[in-house]
Amino acid sequence: MPTYAAPVDDLAYVLTQVLEVQRLANLPAYADLSPDFIQDFLRGAADICEGVAQPLNQPGDSEGCRWENGSVFTPQGFRQAYKAFADGGWIGLAFDPDHGGKGLPGVLAESFYEMLAGANLAFSGYIELSEAVFTAIAAHGTDAQKRLYLPKLASGEWTGAMHLTEAHAGSDLGRVRTRAEPAGDGSYRLHGSKIFITNAEHDLADNIVNLVLARLPDGPPGARGLSLFLVPKHLPDADGNPGARNAVHCASLEHKMGLRAAPTGVIVYEGAVGELVGQPHRGLQAMFTMVNDARLGVALQGLGIAEVACQNAAHYARERHQGRVPGADAGGEAQPIIGHPDVRAMLLTQRSFIDGARALGLWVAMQIDLSRLHPDPDERRRADERAALLTPVIKAHFTDRGSEAANLALQCHGGHGFIREYGIEQFVRDVRVTQLYEGTNGIQALDLVRRKLALDEGRTLAALLDEMADAAVRSRAVPAAACFGAALESALADLRRATDWMNGQVGAAPVEAAGGATDYLRLFGLVAVGWMWVRMATVSARALDAGSGDPAFHRRKLAVGRFYMDRTLPETALLARRVARGAEGIMELDAAAF
């Protein structure tokens, strides 16, 4: 049975010492972020994630969700657990207090989401999807929609779901065929069906607020002709309570590799009553309002699963006695396998990715906060562009490497890793979806090179690379961190070279750019995580020099970080060379020859 200890100290370290969020106390929502407040928040989040969500993770996977005559029943215990999170005030953490939210900054909400994903990924979706729906209605809904729906979502009384994909419209949402006919009374009737829709039907809440992409009769073809509709499971009555059942139904559930405690299935609209959210034909743009948050959320899911998998692998490696480790005397008792360099290297590969990625993920969350909260509009724009630039990088990189980490954690278990009882194989199955949903990782790479490099005519990227270089320079003043900076400078040169190449191709030779995009994203991700390691090394080396904090904690950070800089980061040279090959040799075979 796997265990999970939420990484409270590591999160607090990133927030208070690396990102120093307390220095943003002039921003609304950041005013209360003293180290004590943060510690208390994280401890409370850890308690409920560890105590309520985690124990249901493995049973939830075994039992799965059950479909019966259009109703979906969640696994045993999920109703009570959901109620505990709602009652405890863990839903709507970052929502606007005017609509019932807690008004906390995104950096704290995202810290909570990482823990929740590590504790129970399937369960986390019931809470996170409500946030996406809340954000869309808050940004685009009418006052009446906000008054009716937002407080119910913020309290957790109702949950939310997003309806995008159709059988022929996955990455290519422009081909959505679900129709919305005006009913003459200002409302609409929706007809059609969608697939791969998660949490649109379940038994956790009294009502479900569905946001559905559909096409109006006068909607032009393609992505620019889609509108967003609010289609509640139960139509609210005059008092705002769930009334008549709406004609939106779950026709079946998919059998999935993982995430089995979250219902994903086919949804049909048979004249379902909907209200328009935002402008007609602007539905896709409205959805993309929250794409940075949603993709950051998925990135943190990859990270959260890597964390819990790594913890269990380390536990197993300490407890499992088997043979003798290299360099030990012959004979004697069996020794824990954590003495094997290979097992340690697997654990350090996981851990050094996790700790660095956590800092980078929360840095992105802070940019999203700044993009909304900063008083200066130029700062807001800059922060928004930084978040937009890094979003595809962390979505793809954290989920690719999160999957690799979970697989390494399984490998540390030897044959036991293949047995369901140990729980580690569930992490491998669950995390696999994060590389696929919210845009496959290949889509993220295209988004990065086609749209994000050009933000502010390339100045967003240039400024970020300069900031990375500055961090390397600053590390030189701290002896134990200087080697981190030197390693980053070398990797950064690879990233600059690849970026120059990519900028030269992306307009002129789109096939070449696409050919290098995935390697470029990985290169970018490796460097960005390395940048965070330089910052952390500088902080921890200074703390050791000053004798502040727990020296064991900081020494561990330096040791883990050195592994990253020495072993993981040097892949950048190989990647930079491969990026510059573009699509060379990739396009010549006929499709039939594959």
Place this chain on the structure above:
Amino acid sequence: MPTYAAPVDDLAYVLTQVLEVQRLANLPAYADLSPDFIQDFLRGAADICEGVAQPLNQPGDSEGCRWENGSVFTPQGFRQAYKAFADGGWIGLAFDPDHGGKGLPGVLAESFYEMLAGANLAFSGYIELSEAVFTAIAAHGTDAQKRLYLPKLASGEWTGAMHLTEAHAGSDLGRVRTRAEPAGDGSYRLHGSKIFITNAEHDLADNIVNLVLARLPDGPPGARGLSLFLVPKHLPDADGNPGARNAVHCASLEHKMGLRAAPTGVIVYEGAVGELVGQPHRGLQAMFTMVNDARLGVALQGLGIAEVACQNAAHYARERHQGRVPGADAGGEAQPIIGHPDVRAMLLTQRSFIDGARALGLWVAMQIDLSRLHPDPDERRRADERAALLTPVIKAHFTDRGSEAANLALQCHGGHGFIREYGIEQFVRDVRVTQLYEGTNGIQALDLVRRKLALDEGRTLAALLDEMADAAVRSRAVPAAACFGAALESALADLRRATDWMNGQVGAAPVEAAGGATDYLRLFGLVAVGWMWVRMATVSARALDAGSGDPAFHRRKLAVGRFYMDRTLPETALLARRVARGAEGIMELDAAAF
């Protein structure tokens, strides 16, 4: 529903054009290996694998095996399928004809095993494990044991199972506690229990021939005190028919990540009657008689799953229309995703590994054949050492990269990859075990650096590296292959440098050697597959020059191979540098700090 087309043409190409097995016609078993005979054999094998085993793969996974009061029931259809393979003569292909086998060379049997793994990995074990038991009894059994058991195994009337692992004895078999007490009549009574035992109980055959590692009362502690016992499920009666039920029972089955149609569970011995096989206290050595075959078999499982996964990914990528590919005009119909460079690169990564690995796997199979069949004892020894050297490399490398390939194939499916109906996620789950069983891949790396580099005082390895270099030199004479040779030479220099480093460490600094072992094995695997690509490129470029064979086939080989040499192989430089870091930075953290 996934499909599978056995790679008959590719196997025939490797056997007849690359390895030229027909040139070994002077060897017994190779005498009949004309290209026509090989083609007929492969076509027959393909027909039964595609037609009988493959259709049961997905249903078998869904249904799994069922345990009931100690009996195990295989999924629907498995009994009939097993009978079809037995009746068709597909069991015992390479067994000694004196004991009922077909006497075919290992290269053909292994070609069949690759297909069978691709068609239905769980089913393949019922046949392959019998081979391991046959080989052990043939090598170490008494004449009476051979007479009684071998023909039954060869005909498929009875099946076999190997009983090694115990709860505290996995990689460390020396800690096996199962006891064997002499009964006074030459037989023994076994007491104890084992875990993770596969196919020791099922309903496919009338009897199961179990080989069990256990300790005699006078067995010294450790691996050198274990003996091997033959413990049939039913004790044969005087006529050699299954008689009284033996006291060896399946107490429970494990719930596994994959391979669910193969029963793996706890076996208990409650005074089970056993016969000694081979010498007392020499049981482990007897088991290791067939370790090269068994690990080659697992390597080919990794390859077989990669093949079927890649086929299905290519099929999906051709059929799935979604958006526009880079460089296409805006507007118009959705285009197949195989037009995306990223999707093609994923497919080429898989395919270029698969085709190269197939040649290397069959080269190892040929060495095993030569080690048994060659008239010259020196040649036999050299071939045996070559097989021994390459065995850990292909076991770990093919299964690691097979897993990567299956995951890439899943990724090509986008969200559909996560849905069980498409079948691709089963390949990812099934293949995962190949990295764990028959010695985890970490164990393979230690075996390679600790035992295999030193074979014949290093001459085995040196001769192999020279042969690789020769292949590169020979490729220079063929213009279209010369670039393959140049790429191999560069990678080979990395392997030589890493080998020199490793040879310097392995005796003097075992921790350093262990720290570099896994990267060294990957480096070795990449180069060895690259060597096969040089050989294939030379063959195919010559065929194109001579106008012989199907030019499309050979052009495809060259295009796929160039991708390997340009994109995959250059990782060797990074790996060589990482190998030479040894255990640097890996050992300093306390176990508790992970």
